[in-house]
Amino acid sequence: MGTRPGRPGGAAPPQFRTIDAMSATAAAIPAGESPTRRAIRRFLRHRLAVFGLVVVLAFVLVAILAPLIAPYDPLQTSWARIRKPPSMEHWFGTDENGRDVLSRVIWGARASMMAGVVSVLGALLIGVPLGLLAGLAGGWTDALISRVADAMLSVPFLILAIALAAFLGPALENAMLAIAITASPVFVRLSRGMALDAKSTDWIEAARALGNPAWRTAFVHVLPNIIPPLLVQATLAIAEAIIAEAALSFLGLGQQPPNPSWGSMLNSSQRFLTQAPWLSIFPGLTIMVVVLAFNLMGDGLRDALDPRADKT
Amino acid sequence: MTPALEVIGLTLDFRQDGRAVRVLDGVSFRVEQGRTLAIVGESGCGKSVTSLAVMGLLPGTARVGGAIRLGGRELTALSPEEHRRLRGGEMAMIFQEPMTSLNPAFTAGEQVAEALRLHQGLDKAAAFAEAVRMLDRVRIPDAARRARQYPHQLSGGMRQRVMIAMALACRPKLLIADEPTTALDVTVQAQILALLDEMKRETGTAVVLVTHDLGVVADHADEVAVMYAGRIAEQAPAATLFARPEHPYTAGLLGAAPGEGERGERLASIEGTVPDLRNPPPGCRFAPRCPFAVARCEAEAPPLAEVAPGHVSACWRAPLDGVLEAA
Numbered sequence: 299m300g301t302r303p304g305r306p307g308g309a310a311p312p313q314f315r316t317i318d319a320m321s322a323t324a325a326a327i328p329a330g331e332s333p334t335r336r337a338i339r340r341f342l343r344h345r346l347a348v349f350g351l352v353v354v355l356a357f358v359l360v361a362i363l364a365p366l367i368a369p370y371d372p373l374q375t376s377w378a379r380i381r382k383p384p385s386m387e388h389w390f391g392t393d394e395n396g397r398d399v400l401s402r403v404i405w406g407a408r409a410s411m412m413a414g415v416v417s418v419l420g421a422l423l424i425g426v427p428l429g430l431l432a433g434l435a436g437g438w439t440d441a442l443i444s445r446v447a448d449a450m451l452s453v454p455f456l457i458l459a460i461a462l463a464a465f466l467g468p469a470l471e472n473a474m475l476a477i478a479i480t481a482s483p484v485f486v487r488l489s490r491g492m493a494l495d496a497k498s499t500d501w502i503e504a505a506r507a508l509g510n511p512a513w514r515t516a517f518v519h520v521l522p523n524i525i526p527p528l529l530v531q532a533t534l535a536i537a538e539a540i541i542a543e544a545a546l547s548f549l550g551l552g553q554q555p556p557n558p559s560w561g562s563m564l565n566s567s568q569r570f571l572t573q574a575p576w577l578s579i580f581p582g583l584t585i586m587v588v589v590l591a592f593n594l595m596g597d598g599l600r601d602a603l604d605p606r607a608d609k610t
Numbered sequence: 611m612t613p614a615l616e617v618i619g620l621t622l623d624f625r626q627d628g629r630a631v632r633v634l635d636g637v638s639f640r641v642e643q644g645r646t647l648a649i650v651g652e653s654g655c656g657k658s659v660t661s662l663a664v665m666g667l668l669p670g671t672a673r674v675g676g677a678i679r680l681g682g683r684e685l686t687a688l689s690p691e692e693h694r695r696l697r698g699g700e701m702a703m704i705f706q707e708p709m710t711s712l713n714p715a716f717t718a719g720e721q722v723a724e725a726l727r728l729h730q731g732l733d734k735a736a737a738f739a740e741a742v743r744m745l746d747r748v749r750i751p752d753a754a755r756r757a758r759q760y761p762h763q764l765s766g767g768m769r770q771r772v773m774i775a776m777a778l779a780c781r782p783k784l785l786i787a788d789e790p791t792t793a794l795d796v797t798v799q800a801q802i803l804a805l806l807d808e809m810k811r812e813t814g815t816a817v818v819l820v821t822h823d824l825g826v827v828a829d830h831a832d833e834v835a836v837m838y839a840g841r842i843a844e845q846a847p848a849a850t851l852f853a854r855p856e857h858p859y860t861a862g863l864l865g866a867a868p869g870e871g872e873r874g875e876r877l878a879s880i881e882g883t884v885p886d887l888r889n890p891p892p893g894c895r896f897a898p899r900c901p902f903a904v905a906r907c908e909a910e911a912p913p914l915a916e917v918a919p920g921h922v923s924a925c926w927r928a929p930l931d932g933v934l935e936a937a
């Protein structure tokens with residue numbers, strides 16, 4: 299009350315009657331729109347992002363419904379139709395073993411979408427708790443976690459993933475684990491930074507003054523406030539993870555033959571690049587479209603979740 | 611009757627560059643149930659860290675000594691976990707900045723309900739219903755709808771009411787309000803302070819009001835403790851303190867409060883600056899700025915001594931009868 303004159307020993311101050319004045323303005327204020335709903339509304343205005351979302355959802359459906367929509371068995375070989383170009387029977391052509399490329403792309407969506415989503419979920423589960431711990435606990439805990447994360451980030455993403463996948467052994471599950479571990483330092487860094495920001499806020503102090511235990515402060519108070527950037531980063535990371543899975547499978551470290559994934563299809567098609575380009579073009583195009591869709595979605599999310607954007 | 615809060619000889623050291631800096635040096639005061647103690651002093655005199663020490667919210671680098679008793683229970687001996695359990699339940703705190711003290715990701719009602727869920731084990735629905743009742747009690751109009759709004763949809767005064775509702779939801783024995791109105795408009799300040807008085811009467815909680823505003827003290831405190839450079843300079847019932855200050859620093863503060871002199875006249879001030887706590891003067895810490903200092907003041911720190919019943923002052927020259935007039 300720095301502006302009010304002190305009244306040492308003076309008369310009691312006038313008591314203000316203010317409730318009427320406040321209730322008059324109350325009616326004009328809309329009921330609370332939750333941040334989630336506002337973000338959804340803003341996301342839906344973003345056309346490219348919605349397009350990305352639709353494509354992603356379409357591929358999720360394709361992956362789930364693969365057994366129903368694939369025209370052929372993706373593993374069924376046939377001497378009669380080796381490396382046939384696209385036709386009415388085989389829209390994407392057939393591969394070197396006479397298998398239907400369309401069916402393999404459809405079944406491959408399972409491996410690729412799974413690898414993308416599961417490995418990023420894994421990266422979040424590893425990275426976010428460690429990042430929150432580092433940011434909120436500080437001290438040597440922070441130093442240790444941050445240095446390990448920095449060390450991992452100093453190695454190129456794919457090199458580290460290849461090393462880990464090679465160490466774990468060639469299998470789709472191991473490739474996903476390798477990608478999850480390799481992608482986690484980004485989330486450690488992101489959530490640590492956000493936790494450091496949150497730590498200096500008054501509402502964290504207020505949460506502690508209310509008797510929140512440390513873990514509850516981290517997960518109930520800090521986490522909801524850092525979900526927007528995490529969500530954006532996770533969406534973009536799924537796109538990277540899909541490429542990483544394709545790369546690992548291309549190198550023979552991911553999906554094992556004869557099971558299809560887009561990466562392993564590219565691997566086996568490289569020998570026929572000139573004779574049968576459709577073997578490379580279709581899986582390659584599919585990867586491109588899905589990754590593009592995830593990136594468009596991520597950009598849209600970033601705009602929708604940006605607190606500095608419009609305040610309508 | 612056991613006082614709601616009793617602080618005896620509280621010391622606080624912060625380690626800085628390998629050496630300890632004594633931030634609080636023998637701070638003692640007590641607050642009875644249903645009473646308001648104002649702690650006043652300049653920035654950096656230790657009033658905020660005193661309240662953080664009571665709440666157990668100081669960083670790990672702080673070393674606390676002396677005794678803090680909440681309803682007779684010793685707090686300095688508690689483990690961090692035991693101390694945490696008292697926060698928000700038996701004792702609560704309101705902060706200076708209502709604009710930023712609420713979590714932006716939750717509605718007002720959810721945040722008040724959290725205190726009840728943490729300390730009274732209410733389920734989500736029951737806690738929210740109780741939170742709405744609490745918001746209504748702190749005079750938030752249309753509380754049921756306001757409870758579903760987010761902090762950014764509430765005004766500063768409204769948010770401070772939400773903070774008060776959060777703090778009082780579990781009927782604490784002690785409420786610490788650290789400059790609760792500094793960030794608010796003048797008219798809203800008066801409303802919030804009136805509300806605090808009202809809630810104190812209703813719930814019988816003891817209030818520690820940390821402030822640097824003597825106008826607030828005069829109107830809302832029963833007792834006043836004046837702090838200077840990490841020590842209590844003087845403590846007395848509010849009316850007595852304003853009528854008969856027994857410490858030259860208090861007298862200086864009262865003289866420096868605006869509103870006494872003529873318009874256009876220079877405001878009175880206390881000469882000199884606050885001592886550096888890393889290197890405090892050996893005797894009375896106010897001695898270098900005190901117009902009445904004598905040789906003893908520079909050499910020996912004066913203890914808090916009773917100058918009248920319920921009125922203590924840490925000054926060798928107290929009682930100041932005659933000393934002030936002579937100046």
